Amino acid sequence: MKTDYRAVTLTGGFWKQKEDLNRDVTIPAVYTRFDETGRIEAFKCNWKEGMPNQPHIFWDSDVVKWMEGAAYVLSREDIPELQDKVEALIDEIEKNQGEDGYFNIHFTVVKPEARFTQRDWHELYCAGHMMEAAVAYYEATGRDRFLKIAEKYAAYIKAVFMDGTAEPKPAFRSPGHEEIELALYRMYRCTGNRDWLDLCAYFLNIRGTADDEPGDTTYCRGTQVQAHLPIREQFSAVGHSVRAGYLYTAMADLAGETGDEALLFACRQLYNDLVNGKMYITGGLGSTCHGEAFTIPYDLPNDQAYTETCASIAMIYFAHRMNRIERDAKYADTIEKELYNGMLSGLSLSGDAFFYENPLEIHLDNYKKQGGRYPITRRQKVFGCSCCPPNLNRVLSSLGQYFYGWEDGRVWVNQFGDSVFAEGGMKITQTTGYPVDGKIVLQAEGTETVYVRIPAWCRKFTANRAYVMDKGYAMFAGDGEIIVDLVMEPVLMQSATGVYKNLDKAALQYGPLVYCAEGIDNGNDIHNLYFDTRSADWKMEVCGKCGCPKFVGHGFRRIDPSADLYYPLAESFVETELTMIPYHVFANREETNMLVFLSYR
Amino acid sequence: MKTDYRAVTLTGGFWKQKEDLNRDVTIPAVYTRFDETGRIEAFKCNWKEGMPNQPHIFWDSDVVKWMEGAAYVLSREDIPELQDKVEALIDEIEKNQGEDGYFNIHFTVVKPEARFTQRDWHELYCAGHMMEAAVAYYEATGRDRFLKIAEKYAAYIKAVFMDGTAEPKPAFRSPGHEEIELALYRMYRCTGNRDWLDLCAYFLNIRGTADDEPGDTTYCRGTQVQAHLPIREQFSAVGHSVRAGYLYTAMADLAGETGDEALLFACRQLYNDLVNGKMYITGGLGSTCHGEAFTIPYDLPNDQAYTETCASIAMIYFAHRMNRIERDAKYADTIEKELYNGMLSGLSLSGDAFFYENPLEIHLDNYKKQGGRYPITRRQKVFGCSCCPPNLNRVLSSLGQYFYGWEDGRVWVNQFGDSVFAEGGMKITQTTGYPVDGKIVLQAEGTETVYVRIPAWCRKFTANRAYVMDKGYAMFAGDGEIIVDLVMEPVLMQSATGVYKNLDKAALQYGPLVYCAEGIDNGNDIHNLYFDTRSADWKMEVCGKCGCPKFVGHGFRRIDPSADLYYPLAESFVETELTMIPYHVFANREETNMLVFLSYR
Secondary structure, three states: OEOOHHHEEEOOHHHHHHHHHHHHHHHHHHHHHHHHOOOOHHHHOOOOOOOOOOOOOOHHHHHHHHHHHHHHHHHHOOOHHHHHHHHHHHHHHHHHOOOOOOOOOHHHHOOHHHOOOOOOOOHHHHHHHHHHHHHHHHHHHOOOHHHHHHHHHHHHHHHHHHHOOOOOOOOOOOOOOOOHHHHHHHHHHHHOOHHHHHHHHHHHHHOOOOOOOOOOOHHHOOHHHOOOOOHHHOOOOOOEHHHHHHHHHHHHHHHHHHOOHHHHHHHHHHHHHHHHHHEOOOOOEOOEOOOOEOOOOOOOOOOOOOOEHHHHHHHHHHHHHHHHHHOOHHHHHHHHHHHHHHHHHHEOOOOOOEOOEOOOEEOHHHHHHOOOOOOOOOOEOOOOOOOHHHHHHHHHOOOHHHHEEEEOOEEEEOOOOOEEEEEOOEEEEEEEOOOOOOEEEEEEEOOOEEEEEOOOOOOOEEEOOOOEEEOOEEEEEOOEEEEEEEOOOEEEEEEOOOOHHHOOEEEEEEOOEEEEEEHHHHOOOHHHEEEOOOOOOOEEEEOOOOOOEEEEEEEEEEOOOOOOOEEEOOOOEEEEEEEEEEHHHOOOOOOOOEEOOEEEO | OEOOHHHEEEOOHHHHHHHHHHHHHHHHHHHHHHHHOOOOHHHHOOOOOOOOOOOOOOHHHHHHHHHHHHHHHHHHOOOHHHHHHHHHHHHHHHHHOOOOOOOOOHHHHOOHHHOOOOOOOOHHHHHHHHHHHHHHHHHHHOOOHHHHHHHHHHHHHHHHHHHOOOOOOOOOOOOOOOOHHHHHHHHHHHHOOHHHHHHHHHHHHHOOOOOOOOOOOHHHOOHHHOOOOOHHHOOOOOOEHHHHHHHHHHHHHHHHHHOOHHHHHHHHHHHHHHHHHHEOOOOOEOOEOOOOEOOOOOOOOOOOOOOEHHHHHHHHHHHHHHHHHHOOHHHHHHHHHHHHHHHHHHEOOOOOOEOOEOOOEEOHHHHHHOOOOOOOOOOEOOOOOOOHHHHHHHHHOOOHHHHEEEEOOEEEEOOOOOEEEEEOOEEEEEEEOOOOOOEEEEEEEOOOEEEEEOOOOOOOEEEOOOOEEEOOEEEEEOOEEEEEEEOOOEEEEEEOOOOHHHOOEEEEEEOOEEEEEEHHHHOOOHHHEEEOOOOOOOEEEEOOOOOOEEEEEEEEEEOOOOOOOEEEOOOOEEEEEEEEEEHHHOOOOOOOOEEOOEEEO
């Protein structure tokens, strides 16, 4: 299956609004914050000791990810001001690229002597993001100046790391933060130059082998950076969850390209390990702030969840690659879960404030006890480590790629929203009220087969035409009008018993949307709220601000029949109204308690 | 009300067995471990740089607490070998006491220049424990050599800290770890010398005032060491939980002595704050390992509980003082809760292994994720910081003081167990099968009034004679036979809703005993076990090893109706047998999961 955001136009509805918000607010806001914090100026490479805003090791990546996000916007519309900003940055990169091809701000102006000596200092990670941005800008605008810079840099990296024909001798082999692997694959797909595929395979295949020099920090030797085993032996997701996601993405890219069955097997195992034991119901990944990492299966604490926005994005990438290879709707289900929940919660409704971590529970009193350390309870305009905001930029400006896939007359409809797909004589026009309403109307032209994803959350649906189910898709022959009506209703979801902290708790879900209760609506003691499993009588209201349903229904509040701290079992409840809002819009009003998993009775 | 362990003889039953175990196993075992680790040798004060076993700042206190425990044993029986060990230690203390009266091993042989410069280095804490041991040894044996040493040291401390008539000028005023305050009060009660009362009051009254120099560590400035407020303004238990307990004990001593109403008010507030919001159902105190401290009300995590054995012991001391002042059975209830649960869990059934922290939940997989750091899951023979084992020594050899109180012809029966109380012509002989059976038979002679505690856990009792209830006691006039039959049955206890992590959970309690489920009896997935609230049909068996009932009854085990990590609410249970053992005997077999609060249905 092929996918390309350029083959898709979002024409209305939920995601079109997010795409527009990203163009109008988020992309400008991220640029402004990067400018204010010295990240843009840094590209002039004239920082000297004693000056403010010493360029950080990952500043390059922050800005080039923003450039990538801007590139996708520029593919659809001419915005001279935006293009000028991108071109001005490319000017600086071109000016400051070494004759050997090297470009990295920190390792040019702060620690030039340390080039390629620190496995964990994100040098190749920054290079990878620059390559992605360069590919995106070329594909979006046809301008190849940035791509040539990136290719020159890639050639230098290949000479240093793979061929040993350029200086310096690097102190490590595979990078401490994966990213360049998937970027090199994109370079190869864009340019057709097999050097980049070879270098991608080199970095992947050496990882975790005896030949993989770990560099100088113990941090980089083991599971934390997925260097504990060769990639074909990695079946369990470990370590830093964003690094893991980028690695698995590149593994899937290589497996899809080469048909390497052992590698594909590892990808499938990793995917299953993630979705069956290490993923929050929101799609969140990474159970602990210690190393921003995975822990053990079923260890999914709600209040101490790390669940970085970037980890959800990395999971979208990985699932997207797997969907392309396997043509299985379950991967698109995961993408949907991430888009509507774990990823989108990273962005405020206003479009200019961000969460880095996305907990499933906020209990303000408990944060007080920790000195308010973690997780944060309000979105911030910028972070010191600001990887998530520009990551949102690039996902939200290239959403179309997740909506449709195609191959040989077949079209897969993976995501729902008003949109038009057009490619190679095939065209699909989609009209829907999703995610408020599950009715999907498709006008297909020039198609032999149309596959419509029936989401895993959907227990009942109807169609206007005959279909056959195939890997989670309803498969319709021919073209013409296809109407699929997914029955959407509020459903209480429980967790596997292994997630023992969620025992006797449930989360409300409506279609792909996971819900939460906020103190501002329900009183601050939300921990004592109970779903009513018999007569909740949910009333749905569509929120004008977020475009999603909120639900108000009947519930209970547990009260103490005694003033004692412990007393003989005597359950006391009062009836109450429960107000549930989509998880992704939590913390858009004042600071308040929040809970996804509530008790029920 | 007066209390004195010397007025009471334990004659049989549960606590007599523990008293004997302490004499025969625990006291010798602690001495042996202290000897093996260099703590005994250290009293020779001949350690020099480069030698092994550098004396630690709190080694003095470990050993003198053991001496105090031995003293209580020696009050009842002549054990020459034990007495020789104590006398040999006193020899060394006498030999190495400074001419000025000073004695501290660490500050003599390791850092002599640092005397009284480090508020947090336990110097006065060690001094206090030495005073307690000296008082105990004098009261137990009539030998006053150790007491004179302690008095000489106390006089020097008074001259340095209070009068300013001796060198050096101390770098702090009140100590960083409370203990000397209550010890000075014991010295005063023993000797009648008001100097010790004055010095006790001095250390207490200066605490947290503007005159209280905090010394050189920020750690010592605030709530962690209860120096954030003057003592009469401390209404909320904060900071290190053992320090807090020792402080509150001394505050109660002083309030009881002087009738200081403001101070007594603070004591009552602190007591209420503890039992109504910061105490585990086991009596455990201290919700976090960070600072071994209290956090905020209702924050009582079961798995991350710190609940140091010493904190339960300190609470026994505090409640004991409050009971003496207030003659309210609720304080003796707390002592009972601590004795049977939070304190006793610190000791293995074999008598020679110890817990420092006493969690209410063990989930071995989760410890694996933390690298097995905390809390420990098996009792240890000795700790680097070994305050708890000798603290158990001294409580278990002076238990009688908690059993009875007296004043002007009145006797209070506070704890239950075969025992004889005799004092001032009054005598009570108690016969009971407690805690297996709630029938208490008392033969009272020479008493005007006998008060029998009706425990807070008891919802129904009968008596053979007329009584009037007074502050939780059934008050019987005259003497003769009194039979009180406390109805004991297994009861499920829940927590106040504020303890939101215990919502939908209950703990089994039988009389004063709190129960737990261990994986070794119930299968390792104990987190999926449910109490049956309708037909548990508990079968009681008395365990030969621990002398307490264990219960086997009907329960449920939750199972997954789906292999998915999340699925629509569909409760699936299988019937199972539940085996519940007393909390204090957990971890006496192999390493296994453990849980106090289970789900119920």
